[in-house]
Amino acid sequence: MDLILQPVMVDTGEEGEGCLVFAEGWLVAVLVRLSDSHEDESGYWFLEKGFGRLDRPDPPSFSDLPTAEQWIKEHLEIRRPPRWPGDPGEA
Amino acid sequence: MVGRLVENLELYGRLSELDRRAIAALPLTLRRFEPGEDMVIEGDAPSHCRLLISGLAFRHKTLRDGRRQIMSFHVPGDICDIEGLLLSMDHSVSALSRAEVGFIPHLAMEALLDGHPAISRALWRTELVEAAVAREWMVGMGRRTAYARIAHLFCEMYARLGAMGLVENGRCRFPITQTHLSDSLGLSVVHTNRVLQALRGDGLLSFRGGELIVHDWPGLQAAGEFDPAYLHLRSVAA
Numbered sequence: 001m002d003l004i005l006q007p008v009m010v011d012t013g014e015e016g017e018g019c020l021v022f023a024e025g026w027l028v029a030v031l032v033r034l035s036d037s038h039e040d041e042s043g044y045w046f047l048e049k050g051f052g053r054l055d056r057p058d059p060p061s062f063s064d065l066p067t068a069e070q071w072i073k074e075h076l077e078i079r080r081p082p083r084w085p086g087d088p089g090e091a
Numbered sequence: 092m093v094g095r096l097v098e099n100l101e102l103y104g105r106l107s108e109l110d111r112r113a114i115a116a117l118p119l120t121l122r123r124f125e126p127g128e129d130m131v132i133e134g135d136a137p138s139h140c141r142l143l144i145s146g147l148a149f150r151h152k153t154l155r156d157g158r159r160q161i162m163s164f165h166v167p168g169d170i171c172d173i174e175g176l177l178l179s180m181d182h183s184v185s186a187l188s189r190a191e192v193g194f195i196p197h198l199a200m201e202a203l204l205d206g207h208p209a210i211s212r213a214l215w216r217t218e219l220v221e222a223a224v225a226r227e228w229m230v231g232m233g234r235r236t237a238y239a240r241i242a243h244l245f246c247e248m249y250a251r252l253g254a255m256g257l258v259e260n261g262r263c264r265f266p267i268t269q270t271h272l273s274d275s276l277g278l279s280v281v282h283t284n285r286v287l288q289a290l291r292g293d294g295l296l297s298f299r300g301g302e303l304i305v306h307d308w309p310g311l312q313a314a315g316e317f318d319p320a321y322l323h324l325r326s327v328a329a
Contacts, residue, residue: 013285034281037288046281058158059279 001076003069005031010048018048021069023076029054031068034061053078092144092193093117095255099168100213102254102324103220110207117203119193124186126266130171132183137175139194143167146190147266151274152182161275163224164267166251173218176200188266188301216323223321232277235316240276241286242315245296247322249305254324261308266301290314 003023010018014035021029032048034041045068047059054075062068097114100106106114121144124130130141130148148165162182165171171184176197186192204211224247231240245265252263273283290296295311297304305311312318 013289038281038284041281046279057277059281061281 001073003028003072005065005069012048019065021072023072027051028076029072031062031065092121092191093119093142093195095144095168095193096142096170098255099217100210102168103216104209104213106209106213110210113203113207114210117195118199119195122192122194124190124192126186126188128186130184130186130190130192131175131180133180135175136179137172137197139196140173140176140200141171141184142193142195143169143171144191144193147187147264148184148190148192149187149271149275150182150184159274160277161271162228163221164248164275166248166255166257168255169217170214173214187271188264220321220323223323227321228275237276237278237282237286238289239315240278241272241283242290242295242311243317244272244276244315245290245298245303245305246312246315246317246319249303249308249311250319250322250324254322261305263303264301265298265303 001023003021006020006022008018008020008030009016010030010032012032014037015033018030018032020027021031028051029047030049031045034044034046036042038044041061044061044063045065046061047054047056047068050056050059054072060071062071093114097106097111100114119142124146131137133152143165145167148169148171150162150165150171151159152162153159164187165184171192172180174180204214227243227247231243235243248265249258249263252258252265257263269280269283269287272278273280276283278286287298290311291298293310293314295305295307295314297306
């Protein structure tokens with residue numbers, strides 16, 4: 001699966017550097033670069049918003065964009081579990 | 092030391108001299124806990140009540156993958172595991188800071204409550220207030236913005252610590268980390284950090300090295316949509 005990253009400014013009250021992440025034409029995530037105020041994680045890429053399978057209560061931060069892309073790909077490829085009895089889920 | 096319990100119960104209603112003396116006569120064994128140390132864990136059936144004498148504690152539950160939710164914070168004078176008197180623990184309680192805890196045998200506590208209906212009612216009131224606090228947190232997590240949620244928590248702790256005489260010149264010890272804050276309010280650490288910067292930037296508070304300094308109490312209350320009525324305190328810190 002190929003991801004396309006499109007630079008964008010995101011209004012989070014920080015410096016704003018961010019990118020939209022598309023997979024097969026679908027917007028799947030918004031990543032934002034963390035400013036110096038985040039100490040240990042300054043310069044990291046934070047999963048500001050994940051859609052669908054990437055929507056999480058504990059969004060992670062990544063040291064660089066390749067690491068973020070790797071994580072996004074892995075989580076998009078996880079097989080969807082059945083949602084109701086009889087639903088086959090996703091192959 | 093057990094006087095902390097009297098102070099706490101009297102926040103919610105008056106006790107007679109006889110009641111106060113009965114509490115003072117409770118047998119109590121003192122134990123110290125380090126920050127993060129468990130005082131009682133989920134599944135335990137304790138034989139003692141744990142009365143917080145100094146420091147702070149928190150109730151929490153942890154999911155299988157390690158994600159944690161903090162349900163409440165406790166200030167000196169609180170019995171942190173009162174449900175253990177009647178039920179087994181369905182969550183854990185840990186020390187937030189270094190804490191001194193008085194262990195009171197359940198048998199002694201039961202005898203106290205059986206013989207002193209006013210103490211029993213006062214303790215019941217503290218538990219009802221704890222449930223009111225939990226409802227307020229639920230409103231926050233479900234409906235308040237991250238900014239209001241954090242402001243509200245700081246207001247709540249400032250009012251509760253103030254009621255126990257632990258606020259001085261707008262300052263109190265509240266040695267909570269950003270991880271604790273995010274685990275209690277359902278926010279990411281990144282969002283928590285941004286909101287703390289914003290609250291500081293708006294001149295409402297400073298929060299550093301485990302100390303909370305409130306610069307603008309009316310402003311902080313407005314930011315958190317904080318109305319102390321749910322705490323049912325006889326007097327609220329200002």
